[in-house]
Amino acid sequence: MTRPVYLGVDVGGTFTDLVAQAAGEPRLRVLKAPTTSDPSAAIVAGVRRLLREGEEVTGLTYGTTVVTNATLEGRGATVALITTRGFRDVLEIGRQHREHLYRLDLPGRPQPAVPRALRFEVGERLDHRGSVLEPLRDAEVLGLVEALRGAEVEAVAVSLLHAYANPAHERRIAALLRPHVGHVCLSSDVNPEFREYERTHTTCVNAQLMPLVERFLTDLTSGLARANLRAPLRLMQSSGGMTTAGQVRGTPLLMLMSGPAGGVAASQAMGARAGIADAVTFDMGGTSTDVCLIHGGHAETVSERRLGGRPVRLRSLAVESIGAGGGSVAWVAGGGALRVGPRSAGASPGPACYGRGGEEPTVTDAYVVLGYLDAAGEVGGLRLDAERARRAIEPLAARFHLSVPEAAAGIVEIANAAMVRAIRAVSIQRGVDPRRLTLVAYGGAGPMHAGRLAQLLEIPRVMVPLCSSVFSAFGCLVADLRYDAMRTLRVRLARGAPETWEAPFREMERELFARLADEGAAPDRVISRRSMDLRYVGQNYEIEVPVAPGLDGRAIRERFAEVHRRLYEYTTGDPVEGVNLRVSAVLPTPKGHIAVEAPSRRRDRGRRRAFFYGAGWQVVPVYPRDGLDPGDTVSGPAIVEDEWSTAVVFPGQAVRRDPAGPLWIEAGP
């Protein structure tokens, strides 16, 4: 008789995080290990350490930044592009603008995803309605096979003009080429939306990832199989839901935002348990910080994002990333201003206080000087050196006639200014008042900054969830299974009968439900969410508006107008048209059984001095996280620590440990 264990795994560039939940056990097991070049090695080793006698892994969900990093570093496969005659350079010309305005030393834009020598053309042409103007000739397609072989192409991207309106030619090319090349990927499958450059680039990036992700999934499954881990594998996708390996093999782009998605999924789940529908997630690590809005219980998503200066169109969480984190370097700009980031000391040499040769002052050095991080403690096995931290900050302090702690507090406050900007970008700029939100803080440095950010943004409370340092892995444990579908349908709301969109909506739902049924989902447990991309006739950017089944054009129009006013401050009497229909089908993962830490006796870890911006030195109590009594409230200033993270409670705030797990930082009584 074996006991089932579920695993959530997040593989980052530096650390592999594992969270294990054994059936019937009150506590989660958590492990952080260095990432290995074969990622399955770290996972298998970690599982061996976490698993006990008589236990068996019955499910493993996996999230990773590996795909993002591969894309950013250009480590994709050799890809050829096939496109309509006369248009092979669309991929290079792009939108013809440059990425920067004044830099003569830099090229105007990055190199195209596929070099010109590997961009091929075929005679064929569709119009914007999908009618064939010039037919495709099989012989011409087959004539390319030799060249593709000669160039040792691993994957072929096919993107023909107007293929979003009629995929027939692309599908014919795929049928002809599949016997001859490893992978073929079609723009009409990956991104059936108009705007040829964006669609073509997206398709090429997807093609570059196909061989890579294929190898990676094969390594992973065989590595796990060798260790006798035959549990079904799920993957965390960019939209914040789980998907299957089969889906990812065809559309590896689904994994592009897999890393940050886990934390957002976890925030959404933990928020739901605490009755929170509106929140901002705040994930601060060493080099970057990700924030995302959760609105009405759903994490906001976008259909396009820029990666490496180029547009990639896919459904992903609306995560705003900024290049500021614990490793960000403080420096003096030419005009005499104190700036923080975007340059980071990275993992090596790292902050000065790591004692690995770094001498520049970083945000982490400021934490040490301020007493937020225990100067006698260690982070990730590294002993901290308070003296080096102080020495690194000293020159800045002298430059601005400040004491060293004042300068350190200034560095943290300036880093916070960048965070405030990012949080405002996902809230106020989308018409949501942060004063109604909860800040969910995680990542190595998140809980250290969150209290102060809440003060600056007048956010009433901060949630520091359990496992906040391995939150993305935790998210893999609680994320829902999710499939998305999208279809272009241009329709005027006033003219179209509801049946115009009801029929395709139902059809899309049938397809998604069938796929979920293949995964063993009972149809009555699947939740469908419909939305339409709407705009005033004449606009080119759409607003996504949720649409319940059966709504008529007038009701949909009213919802659109409401959102338009929220975003743009006005509405007009112009006709409104729909452009795309979208459906998300979600199979919720049961969350009621997530184990909670056992309450333990209050153990004060003593006191230490900590410096607060605007309030100076204070002697503050330090608590181990599991040493706080559930339900008990402690007035700030205070510091709450666990093995991997430190929550700082500012003067005027109070912290409470919820019997259900999270810490709450709120304005004090």
Added chain:
Amino acid sequence: MIDPVTLEVVRHAIYSIAEEMRGVLMRSARSPVLKEAGDLSCALTDAQGQLIAQGRDIPIHLGVMAFTVQEFLRRVPAPGLREGDVYFTNDPEVGGNHLPDVKAIMPVFHDGRLAAFAINLAHWPDVGGGRRGSYVTAARDRYAEGLCIPPVPLFVRGEPNAPVLETILSNVRGPDERRGDILAQYAANAVAAARLRELFGRIGTGVVLGCAHRFLDESERMMRDEIARLPAGEWAGEDWLDDDGAGNARLRIAVRIRVDGETLHVDFEGTAPEAPGPLNATRFVTASAVFYAVRALLGPEIPANAGCYRPLAVRVPEGSLLNPGPDAPRVGGNHETSQRVVDAMLRALAPVLPDRIVAGGPGTSGLAIFTGLREDGRPFLLYEVHGGGEGAGAARDGTNAVRVHMSNVMNTPIEVIESEYPLRVECCELRPDSGGPGTHRGGLGLRRSYRLLCERGELTTMVERMRIRPWGIFGGGDGAPFRVLLERQGTRTAVKGKDNRDLIRDDLVIVESSGGGGYGPPGGRSAALREADAASGFVTSESRGARRDTQ
């Protein structure tokens, strides 16, 4: 004394406001030139009209807007302004550039006092005048170029000013679309004003503006430091426009640049007089081009605001091509002549900054406007600019098919063009062999062709670099010139650079943009780069053969 922390907090806040404005304007606008091509810019000024923050927009606009609010305040004194008012103007004399670029100016109050302005500029696809699209080659004064809007409030205390709004809309083509654009311009300013008021409330108006003035001082300091690093001396540069559309003679732009301690003197003495045709640049456009060139060469990372420009002393002779009389026609001066000012300045400073300059690029908008009536009688207008090959630099080849210097307007996707206009795009490709040879090669131009699918239409061009080719430097060759061809019933004829002409069904307009100039002698080009050129087809064997023959 403002502490360094507050300074950074305010810096983040005001830059994010300027950037948010662009998103609101672009996403809610109606004209393709705004919503797809992004021909728009946004900025914030203090109560005196000094530019304190700008978005990452179009350099020509940003430089001009450094003057707009100040000139506006001379005509509409501050005591007359009310909260919720939004003034619109395209008057070239009010810190303007050309009639199609319409600025929306909103005063921002806090605690009852004028504290700042939000300003945005949007290119309207039509402002009336003799031809659809308002690029009138035959114009010999500004009255022929369309409606001139002096600063008037189109919104008073947040409400539309209907009589004036309707007057303007009845004088421009496409009034419905324009109404949507005006609302989008209003919205961008209203959002910025709300954000600024919130910031003033949170941090204090005095502190915010104090920080803003520190930013100006910082930028000034940085710019002065950069100028002081240049060797003392004076350098001259020149370049020419192909023509002004009225005559065939080329027009000279001459500049002398003198370094005097921490000040840079820029004098355009010797430049051609005001032209009869529409290639005149307002003095604001001229200054904007100077600002761009200096910033690109000396301090691309210096935060852009009015402080950057304080160390520059610009003199432009009155009555010249670069500072014409108030009635001169000016539509092309904005994006053609301004680019030539940049060329002249780069050439002047090439001996001093050989590692920083780039050779001549597509110093033209490469503008083609297609207009006409759809089959159902509704009018259409496609405003399309064409990038070309960038000039090469000391360390790299020029970028292919890109916008350079004063402009950064995007193209319209082919799938958008074919869905919305009776046009079919038959190719969009690079133009092999168009880049000037050199140790580093100039970028390639592009070829895009458009077939008219309706009964009748019009074509307007505003294109330079057809005769005076993009210049190579230090031994590098010139880029291939710009060409526009009209193919009718199998016969191709060349279209002039500044033209308005009728089209008929099945006409094919072929736009071939210029290549960039090369940098350094072609003999110095490495074998590896030559091989890459051949493999990618950027340089064809015919062209290499031809070159050998002529050497």
